[in-house]
Amino acid sequence: MSSTEITRETSAVMDEPREQPATDDVVLRLEDLVVEFPAGAGQIVHAVSGINLEVRRGETLGLVGESGCGKSTTGRAIMQLPRPTSGSVHFDGRDLASLSAEEVRKLRPKLQMIFQDPISSLNPRRRIPDIVGDPLVVWGRGSEKAKVVPEVLRAVGLDPDQVADRRPHQFSGGQCQRVSIARALVLEPEVLICDEPVSALDVSVQAQILNLLEDMKARYGLTLVFIAHDLGVVRNISDRVAVMYLGRICELGPTEALFDAPVHPYSRLLVSSIPSMEGAQRGEVGTGEMPSPVSPPSGCRFRTRCPLATERCASEVPEMREVAPDRFTACHHPILDTPVEASLPVAGAAPAGAGDPSTNGSAPAPADS
Numbered sequence: 001m002s003s004t005e006i007t008r009e010t011s012a013v014m015d016e017p018r019e020q021p022a023t024d025d026v027v028l029r030l031e032d033l034v035v036e037f038p039a040g041a042g043q044i045v046h047a048v049s050g051i052n053l054e055v056r057r058g059e060t061l062g063l064v065g066e067s068g069c070g071k072s073t074t075g076r077a078i079m080q081l082p083r084p085t086s087g088s089v090h091f092d093g094r095d096l097a098s099l100s101a102e103e104v105r106k107l108r109p110k111l112q113m114i115f116q117d118p119i120s121s122l123n124p125r126r127r128i129p130d131i132v133g134d135p136l137v138v139w140g141r142g143s144e145k146a147k148v149v150p151e152v153l154r155a156v157g158l159d160p161d162q163v164a165d166r167r168p169h170q171f172s173g174g175q176c177q178r179v180s181i182a183r184a185l186v187l188e189p190e191v192l193i194c195d196e197p198v199s200a201l202d203v204s205v206q207a208q209i210l211n212l213l214e215d216m217k218a219r220y221g222l223t224l225v226f227i228a229h230d231l232g233v234v235r236n237i238s239d240r241v242a243v244m245y246l247g248r249i250c251e252l253g254p255t256e257a258l259f260d261a262p263v264h265p266y267s268r269l270l271v272s273s274i275p276s277m278e279g280a281q282r283g284e285v286g287t288g289e290m291p292s293p294v295s296p297p298s299g300c301r302f303r304t305r306c307p308l309a310t311e312r313c314a315s316e317v318p319e320m321r322e323v324a325p326d327r328f329t330a331c332h333h334p335i336l337d338t339p340v341e342a343s344l345p346v347a348g349a350a351p352a353g354a355g356d357p358s359t360n361g362s363a364p365a366p367a368d369s
């Protein structure tokens with residue numbers, strides 16, 4: 001089904017489109033968010049280590065980074081699934097950590113999540129209209145099912161009559177992802193966290209699902225947190241992008257600015273690999289493997305792979321700071337005013353434009369000894 005048809009069909013869903021809110025209105029604020037897991041023998045997996053991040057109402061915030069860097073854990077921590085080890089998640093101004101389990105449960109309709117594998121995330125024994133309508137029943141709105149479920153099915157491009165007696169195994173991955181999206185939308189969420197929603201789909205189907213998400217976002221005034229390691233997909237759909245490495249955010253900024261001239265060495269290696277390296281599509285860079293989150297490096301966690309690492313990088317954790325309007329990075333030697341085409345120098349030699357932002361990048365980074 002084409003996105004044109006999908007757009008036309010959205011007109012039946014719910015009452016009126018929500019107004020697009022101002023972009024400086026923060027809907028989610030993560031403060032010093034930490035998620036740790038026990039790893040046996042007294043060890044700890046430092047999956048997410050002190051993330052500070054604001055998600056603006058109505059935006060699509062892309063979250064990228066290589067496998068195991070903590071993207072899904074961050075998404076689930078926003079949902080309080082499970083509750084973070086420490087730190088807070090403010091949703092619509094309320095600190096979810098301070099709420100009881102029941103209070104968090106009541107807010108859950110407003111915060112929904114969709115996953116990578118749509119087929120396994122749907123109950124194989126349930127018919128499609130029941131899968132989509134179940135959340136209404138759970139929330140005591142079962143009487144609305146007959147009206148709302150066909151509307152939301154049409155909105156995601158599925159014919160309610162054709163899917164009435166069908167079950168998930170009778171559908172393709174793309175159609176199942178439409179069902180997942182319908183199920184997430186039926187409660188009219190404010191925020192939709194999409195965890196690799198197109199990674200398992202064919203490229204042509206990916207485009208349809210991305211179009212659908214854009215349509216739904218515009219229609220309902222949704223805020224999207226879009227987790228993916230395919231940089232091309234993230235670039236296409238995101239207003240801003242946050243780059244994660246080993247449990248921390250290393251760069252945050254408007255999509256085009258970040259892709260045109262990344263300021264953090266990791267983002268730069270990631271972005272400059274597109275599309276020549278297959279690994280870049282998996283969010284990898286060609287400078288060895290990411291260290292274990294059980295024993296992350298001291299100071300800057302990227303220092304063991306960073307061509308610009310200095311002694312300071314081993315001893316001092318780089319704090320997130322604004323290096324240009326609306327552009328933030330956690331790096332002692334950010335690469336300023338340098339397009340992505342410019343190559344990175346080797347270890348110990350700072351690039352033109354690398355340095356402390358207070359010097360506007362004119363001072364060379366100290367050499368690593």
Ligand SMILES: Nc1ncnc2c1ncn2[C@@H]1O[C@H](COP(=O)(O)OP(=O)(O)OP(=O)(O)O)[C@@H](O)[C@H]1O
Nearest residue numbers: 037045047066067068069070071072073074229293
């Ligand atoms: N329940 C858990 N128990 C122990 N370790 C976990 C648990 N969940 C995640 N981890 C670990 O936390 C780290 C971050 O995992 P996470 O799934 O968030 O990464 P990711 O960025 O989503 O990776 P991918 O791109 O492969 O989905 C990994 O080292 C992972 O093994």
Ligand code: SF4
Nearest residue numbers: 300303306313331332
């Ligand atoms: S220059 Fe230092 S702080 Fe910046 S990414 Fe490299 S190791 Fe980290």
Ligand SMILES: [Mg+2]
Nearest residue numbers: 071072073195
């Ligand atoms: Mg993941």
